Amino acid sequence: MSAIRVKICGLKTPEDMLVVAKAGAHYAGLVFYPPSPRNLDLQTARDVALAAPVGLAKVALVVDASDDDLDALVAEVPLDMLQLHGSETPERVAEIRARFGLPVMKAIGVADEGDLAGLMEMSLVADQLLIDAKPPKNADLPGGNGLSFDWRLVAQRRWLKPWMLAGGLSAENVAEAIRLTNARQVDVSSGVESVRGIKDHGKIAAFARAAMAPPIPRLR
Template sequence: MANHVRVKICGLTRTQDVSGAVAAGASYVGLVFFEKSPRHLSIDAAASLAFEVPVGVAKVALTVNADDAMLDAMLAKVPVDILQLHGSESPERVADIRARTGLPVMKAVGVASAAELPALDAYSSVADMLLVDAKPPKGARLPGGNGLAFDWQLIAGRRWAVPWMLAGGLTPDNVAEAVRLTGARQVDVSSGVESAPGTKDAEKMAAFVAAAKGVTGCPTI
């Protein structure tokens, strides 16, 4: 029996990418608000895309160390379901954003070694969800979306107080192995389903979702 793995496709920039992600079976779609990213959207562009997302698919806004003014401006126009904090936000800042906005918050934590694992425990007490991502290399311009994976054995069998999602270098070719090794019930992909930075490929999105949802024999939660 196949697992009920939920897929987030992040960094959508075009209407056809939204429809492709939805048609593929994505449970979440991600909109990026970070000017250094090739997937960055203006608030107006993001609002237009968000209204294309059908009910039942969660709209996630990815921000990086955003201040209150930016969050207020974005949320005034974009109908968002979840905030994804992908910067160096402290646990206190995560709790503050969650309280101020009234929205569920997903905190991304970059992992390269066992040294980063305690941070996941710290954030699990203030966030509604964790995104376990690959730690960006030193000097990287982007905090995520770099197409890098980490050693999945580091989190094999680990669980936290809140739901979590696996990210970092996932592709249609390796997502099944990642799910089997980690027991992840949620996975996030961006560059792994693109034909060019910021341009999603409908066939790759469909293949990714099918591979993620088709895994059998995972440990159960």
Template sequence: MPETVRVKICGLTRPQDLAAAARAGAAYAGFVFFAKSPRHMEPDAARSLALEAPPGLAKVALTVDAEDAELDRIVETVPLDMLQLHGHESPDRVAALRARYGLPVMKAVGVAGEADLPALAEYSRVADQLLVDAKPAAGAELPGGNGLAFDWRLIAGRRWAVPWMLAGGLTPENVAEAIHLTGARQVDVSSGVEAAPGDKDAAKIAAFVTAAKS
């Protein structure tokens, strides 16, 4: 019996969207702390939302090259289960933050071609999980959540020393194919289940989770 695919709904900003993610059977709820993102939340607002999460729904804070003071405020304010580092954090920085906060750390690595794959092995030595994402275009404002996919064949059959999650351009229509091609047991979606940037669509969330688990 194959293990169930675990789904992360990222960029949640509203109570109804968190409820929809939980109702659909998502395993992770992601909150974005990055001012340039339309899904950005202040820690106090994220705390209120996180406190509504039912038991079993892991709460993940996405940050981008955040300084210690900002991370301190987030971790002290929001009840979290994991940190997601989505910037240019070095392996040493990942290890330091893991030790500083005592929380599991997921490191996002952007992939566009073969040359990007060695970084996954490098970060697998210091992170608890990897997020294999599409590399944003040069000069892009956002490191993720752009609705971009990459050539999934690049990572077909590859495995790393820690659990990993597939992200980048996933939708209810293509997530089953992505899982089939890559063997991913975890998937992440943000813009692919939205009615507008930052506003999730409950029907799309349900369809995504159903497709991923099927």
């Protein structure tokens, strides 16, 4: 079994979930953020989540969600993890983790070395970190924009909790991203879409294969 764990985010149909499972991914992401083209209502999300086989972790992406919003979400949709993709503070991360009893993944946007400072603090309260490309100031979405960052910024670094690499990944570049950063987990959304917000099942399979394939030794 591959040592690389794959997350496919932004699923919208039960068929998407089945394809992700067949591809061998470990996490399936569902988006709950109305401005996103990948946003789901609770009933649709429940149907998509129920299609997941045992062992495929269902992750809910939320952005600065209120307790009321999260109460409604976890009551309706069977979930395994919450992904906080907004401006949540360490205190808020700890509060959500304690209140809802689910593992929490905190997303951190990175554009330069100065953005790495908060990762250690967040690793004290979150169960996992997601290191993503920092969105432009005028961006509509906090993630899923298909942007990458300088992967050398996180190359060979370690934090207190497991971390996942995101931002601009695709089947064409994920192996190189893994090689450069030594990431053990990778996340993709726009990189496996045919059009914005619509998953391409062939691209999902290709991404998973590329991420989980054994590395090819380089000739010296």
